[in-house]
Amino acid sequence: MKALMPHFIVERPGVLSLIQDAGRFGQTHLGLTQGGPADRFSFNWCHNLLGNAHTCSAIEVVIGGLKLISQSHTIGCVTGAETPVTVNGKATPMWHTFEINIGDVIEFGFATQGLRSYFSVCGGFDIAPEFGSCSTVVREKIGGLSGDALKQGDQLPVFVDTDNPLPQSEINAIAPEFIPRFESSITLRVVLGYQHDWFSDLDIRRFFSSRYEISSQFDRMGYRLQGTKITANKTQMLSEGITLGAIQIPADGQPIILLNDRQTIGGYPKIGSVLSLDLDKLSQCKQGDYVHFEAISIEQAHNILHIDQHQQSLIQIVKKAYK
Numbered sequence: 001m002k003a004l005m006p007h008f009i010v011e012r013p014g015v016l017s018l019i020q021d022a023g024r025f026g027q028t029h030l031g032l033t034q035g036g037p038a039d040r041f042s043f044n045w046c047h048n049l050l051g052n053a054h055t056c057s058a059i060e061v062v063i064g065g066l067k068l069i070s071q072s073h074t075i076g077c078v079t080g081a082e083t084p085v086t087v088n089g090k091a092t093p094m095w096h097t098f099e100i101n102i103g104d105v106i107e108f109g110f111a112t113q114g115l116r117s118y119f120s121v122c123g124g125f126d127i128a129p130e131f132g133s134c135s136t137v138v139r140e141k142i143g144g145l146s147g148d149a150l151k152q153g154d155q156l157p158v159f160v161d162t163d164n165p166l167p168q169s170e171i172n173a174i175a176p177e178f179i180p181r182f183e184s185s186i187t188l189r190v191v192l193g194y195q196h197d198w199f200s201d202l203d204i205r206r207f208f209s210s211r212y213e214i215s216s217q218f219d220r221m222g223y224r225l226q227g228t229k230i231t232a233n234k235t236q237m238l239s240e241g242i243t244l245g246a247i248q249i250p251a252d253g254q255p256i257i258l259l260n261d262r263q264t265i266g267g268y269p270k271i272g273s274v275l276s277l278d279l280d281k282l283s284q285c286k287q288g289d290y291v292h293f294e295a296i297s298i299e300q301a302h303n304i305l306h307i308d309q310h311q312q313s314l315i316q317i318v319k320k321a322y323k
Helices: 040-050 194-198 201-209 276-283 298-313
Strands: 002-013 016-020 058-062 066-070 074-082 085-087 097-100 105-108 113-121 155-161 170-174 185-192 212-218 222-226 246-248 256-258 270-274 290-296 317-321
Touching (some): 040 058, 040 074, 097 170, 105 113, 194 270, 201 290, 276 298, 290 298
Parallel strands (some): 185 290
Antiparallel strands (some): 002 066, 016 058, 058 113, 170 317, 185 270, 212 222, 222 256, 246 270
């Protein structure tokens, strides 16, 4: 039997802290975007280490500064951007489960490498879904506790299994060699779209041979880049659905890579789409970081995804007893 009760109080919300689950799907006909974790690898491994389903919710902590007070005895985990995390002032390793007691204070410093970290507990946070998901999309005022980022005084309930209140008897941690490193210069693999012939061969070569800088205009909706100008030979088109990772080329010729909170339709030409796996890396980048593009075929994209699934199955989990 499971009982619902508040477990964490937000003492300080940090720069931007959002409740996210796997995402909101099948609602684009209503104009609702998918939301969900910007870095799926880190989000999924937070839940893997806790023994949760990937549909469970977590807090996406952008940059840092979050401070929580626990109201239960449970197990927690933090993954993602390299961020100082303390429990009652004592440093706690990331990618590593840890015991949380009633009254414990969990505090996030500011990310030193990467941008987004993920925190959850066994069973996840019990947030009422809206249109099939509790993922927060601030622009749409949907998801989370009130369609907005966490605020001071918010209470975050979780499910507690009263028959097994502490479901893990030992620490789970990813072996250090499998923990991702977040770089300031990354390569994004791109599948060209059907509108690629709206661009000259010269512009396509420029696109794939240039280095682009991430501008100050980046968020969960998309990343606007700065660099070599790319021009489509068509400027007028009907609005159409936009996929995750689509690369729009607006009138100024500066690419925009669209992410989880993107609009559902748009009318800019699209040169192609970034491989979904590479969006995890992009979401950990910040202003001033650099992006290169590499063209791949659809067949190569499928093969890369299959190889990644196999590689993730080889990730080693280290177990040891709690002190």
